[in-house]
Amino acid sequence: MESFASSLLSLAYQLFSPGLCPGDWVWATSAAGVLVALFPVLGAVIAAIVRKGTGNRYNTATVSVFGGLGVLFVLVLPWLAFTGISSVYRAVFNGNRGGLTSAEAERMRVEYCFIGQQSDYLGGGRNVFETLFYYSGDALAYGYYLGALVGLPALSLLFVMLQARAAFRRGPAWPGRFFWLSFVAFVVFSVGVEANTAVHLWLGYLPAAVLGLVPVSLVGPPSWAAIKRSQQEPERPPPPPEKPPPYVPPRQEEPPPPPPRQYPPTSVAPAPEPPPEPAPALAAAPGPVPLPPGSSAAGGSRYRRVRRLGHGGFGTVWEAVDNQLGRTVALKIAHAPDRDTEERMAREARALAALNHPNCVRVYDLVEEPDGLALVMEYLEGQALATVVDTVGPLDDIAAGRLWATMASALAAAHARGVLHRDVKPSNVILDPGGLAHLIDFGIARSKGDSTMTATGMMIGTPDYVAPEAATGAPASPASDAWQLAATVSYALSGAPPRGTRETPMAALMAAARAEPPSRLPRQSVHARLLAASLDPQPRNRPTLDAVRKEVEGWLARVGKSPDGPVTRVVPRVR
Structure with missing residues (x-):
C-alpha cells in the first residue's frame, strides 16, 4: 500500500x-x-461501455461486474491511496523516507509561509476522526475542518452519484448504488487519514469529480436497439422428447353378457315405455333479443341512427342506438367498399374485438x-385531445406523461394482437368526462383526404403526424405507431x-417524406430528450413502446404521481 501511495505521490509531485x-x-x-x-470516473466509463452491449440485462454476471467496478474503483483503490499517502507523510515526519527518494523526503522538510x-x-497532526470528534477549543479551526472534511466529501458524493446515473442512463437507477454506497464506505473508512492531508486531497478530488461527468457522458447510453434486445426473454430450449411408455400387451376382453331375455307383455310384466324423443338441436345463432321498452327497429335495421x-x-x-340491446354505439359505414376494404375491415374488426384494453x-x-x-x-362521450389543447391550452409534463404511458400501453396491447393503428394523432385520442384517454380509429380509416371525420375527434390521414417511412410508402410498423404517438404527445x-x-x-x-427534423418540440419539458429519441427518422433507432412506458412511468413515480390518473378534466358536451 505504501509503495502504491508513494508512486502516486511522486507522479503528482512531478x-x-x-x-x-x-x-x-x-x-x-x-x-x-x-x-x-x-x-x-474510470469505473463509471467502463460500466457505460459494458451497457453498450448488455443494455438493461441485469443477470448474475452483469450485476457482479457492476458491483465489482463500484467496489474496486470507488472504494478499494481510493481508500488505499488516501491511507497510503497519509502513511507516507507520517513516515517522513518520523524521520524515514516512506518510499520516497531522499531528495523528495528532504524537500518535505522545507518551511513555507x-x-x-x-x-x-x-x-504530524491529528487524524480526521480525532479532529471531528474531539473538540480542540478553537472554534475557527474546528469550523474550517468541519467544512472541509464534511462539506467537500458531501459535494463529491453528489457528483459520484451523477456519474453513476450517467453510466446507467435509459435503465433502472438502482445499479448506481454500487458506486455511491461504495463512496460512502470509502469516506467512513478514511477517518484515520491525517486531517491536513485529507483536506488537500479532497480539495483536488472535488473538481476532478465534477469534470469526470464529461467522459462518462461522452460514452453515452446504450442504443434503444440494445435495450430492446436485453428486454426480450431468452428462448427456452425445447423440452427433451418424452420416452415412449413400455409396451403393455392388450388385455383379453371378456365376451359381452348375453342380452336379457325378452318376455311378452302381460299383466305382470308391463310393456316397456317407448324411448323419449331426442331434444331438438340448439340453434347455431341465438334468436332476436326482445326489444327494450321505447325502442323500435327503423327500416328493418338493428341500429337506429340518431x-x-x-x-x-x-x-x-x-351515433346510433342498438335496437336489440338498447345501447348507444358509433356506427362507421364505408362508402361502396371494394373486396380488399371489406377483408381488411373484417380482419381488423376480429382482432380488435379480441383486444381488451381499458384505453x-x-x-x-x-x-x-x-x-x-x-x-x-x-360510443365515447368526451372531447378529442386536439380540441382540448386548442381550447384549454397545452398539457403540463405530468398530464403528458400520463397520456404517453397510457397510449403506449394501449398501442402495445394492439401490436401484441397483430393490429397496427397507422393513424395516431391528437384527433384520435378521446378524453372522457373523467379525464381518461381512449384511442380510437384503429387503422380502419385510411383515406387520401384530410377532412374531419367526427365531432368527437376522428380525423383521417393528417400528414402532420405521419412517420417519415410511412410518408415514403414503406409498410407501417410498430415503430411508425411509436413515432406518431410521440408526435401526438409533442403536440399536447x-x-x-x-x-x-x-x-x-x-x-x-x-x-414528412424528406424526414425534416422536428422544429416545434417542447424544449422546456422533461420529456424533451425522450421525444427527440422517439421522433428519430430511422425506425430502428427509436425506443420501443414498452421502453417509453417504463421510462415515463419511472419518472412519474419519482415525482410522486400515479400513471393511472386523469390526463385532464373534461366537461361533457351539452346536446
Missing part, C-alpha cells in the same frame, strides 16, 4: 509542484487527490347495412405538430 505557498508537497497532495478521483515544515503540517357525427373520404360515422375503443360487431359495410364500435405539450404546420396537406406530406 505533475504539479509549483513551489508556492503553502508548499510544493501541499500542492502535490491536491494533485494526488485529482488522480484518485479518476478511479471512480504559515504552515512551517511541510512534513509537520502533513504528517345523428351524423362526421363524414370523410372513407365513410360516415353515425382502446371496443369493437362490437361488423354488419351489413343497406348503404354499406358498417363497423359497430363503442407545445400546441403544434413536431414539424410545424404547412399550408397544404401535400406540403406537410413532402416534409
Whole structure:
C-alpha cells in the first residue's frame, strides 16, 4: 500500500509542484487527490461501455461486474491511496523516507509561509476522526475542518452519484448504488487519514469529480436497439422428447353378457315405455333479443341512427342506438367498399374485438347495412385531445406523461394482437368526462383526404403526424405507431405538430417524406430528450413502446404521481 501511495505521490509531485505557498508537497497532495478521483470516473466509463452491449440485462454476471467496478474503483483503490499517502507523510515526519527518494523526503522538510515544515503540517497532526470528534477549543479551526472534511466529501458524493446515473442512463437507477454506497464506505473508512492531508486531497478530488461527468457522458447510453434486445426473454430450449411408455400387451376382453331375455307383455310384466324423443338441436345463432321498452327497429335495421357525427373520404360515422340491446354505439359505414376494404375491415374488426384494453375503443360487431359495410364500435362521450389543447391550452409534463404511458400501453396491447393503428394523432385520442384517454380509429380509416371525420375527434390521414417511412410508402410498423404517438404527445405539450404546420396537406406530406427534423418540440419539458429519441427518422433507432412506458412511468413515480390518473378534466358536451 505504501509503495502504491508513494508512486502516486511522486507522479503528482512531478505533475504539479509549483513551489508556492503553502508548499510544493501541499500542492502535490491536491494533485494526488485529482488522480484518485479518476478511479471512480474510470469505473463509471467502463460500466457505460459494458451497457453498450448488455443494455438493461441485469443477470448474475452483469450485476457482479457492476458491483465489482463500484467496489474496486470507488472504494478499494481510493481508500488505499488516501491511507497510503497519509502513511507516507507520517513516515517522513518520523524521520524515514516512506518510499520516497531522499531528495523528495528532504524537500518535505522545507518551511513555507504559515504552515512551517511541510512534513509537520502533513504528517504530524491529528487524524480526521480525532479532529471531528474531539473538540480542540478553537472554534475557527474546528469550523474550517468541519467544512472541509464534511462539506467537500458531501459535494463529491453528489457528483459520484451523477456519474453513476450517467453510466446507467435509459435503465433502472438502482445499479448506481454500487458506486455511491461504495463512496460512502470509502469516506467512513478514511477517518484515520491525517486531517491536513485529507483536506488537500479532497480539495483536488472535488473538481476532478465534477469534470469526470464529461467522459462518462461522452460514452453515452446504450442504443434503444440494445435495450430492446436485453428486454426480450431468452428462448427456452425445447423440452427433451418424452420416452415412449413400455409396451403393455392388450388385455383379453371378456365376451359381452348375453342380452336379457325378452318376455311378452302381460299383466305382470308391463310393456316397456317407448324411448323419449331426442331434444331438438340448439340453434347455431341465438334468436332476436326482445326489444327494450321505447325502442323500435327503423327500416328493418338493428341500429337506429340518431345523428351524423362526421363524414370523410372513407365513410360516415353515425351515433346510433342498438335496437336489440338498447345501447348507444358509433356506427362507421364505408362508402361502396371494394373486396380488399371489406377483408381488411373484417380482419381488423376480429382482432380488435379480441383486444381488451381499458384505453382502446371496443369493437362490437361488423354488419351489413343497406348503404354499406358498417363497423359497430363503442360510443365515447368526451372531447378529442386536439380540441382540448386548442381550447384549454397545452398539457403540463405530468398530464403528458400520463397520456404517453397510457397510449403506449394501449398501442402495445394492439401490436401484441397483430393490429397496427397507422393513424395516431391528437384527433384520435378521446378524453372522457373523467379525464381518461381512449384511442380510437384503429387503422380502419385510411383515406387520401384530410377532412374531419367526427365531432368527437376522428380525423383521417393528417400528414402532420405521419412517420417519415410511412410518408415514403414503406409498410407501417410498430415503430411508425411509436413515432406518431410521440408526435401526438409533442403536440399536447407545445400546441403544434413536431414539424410545424404547412399550408397544404401535400406540403406537410413532402416534409414528412424528406424526414425534416422536428422544429416545434417542447424544449422546456422533461420529456424533451425522450421525444427527440422517439421522433428519430430511422425506425430502428427509436425506443420501443414498452421502453417509453417504463421510462415515463419511472419518472412519474419519482415525482410522486400515479400513471393511472386523469390526463385532464373534461366537461361533457351539452346536446
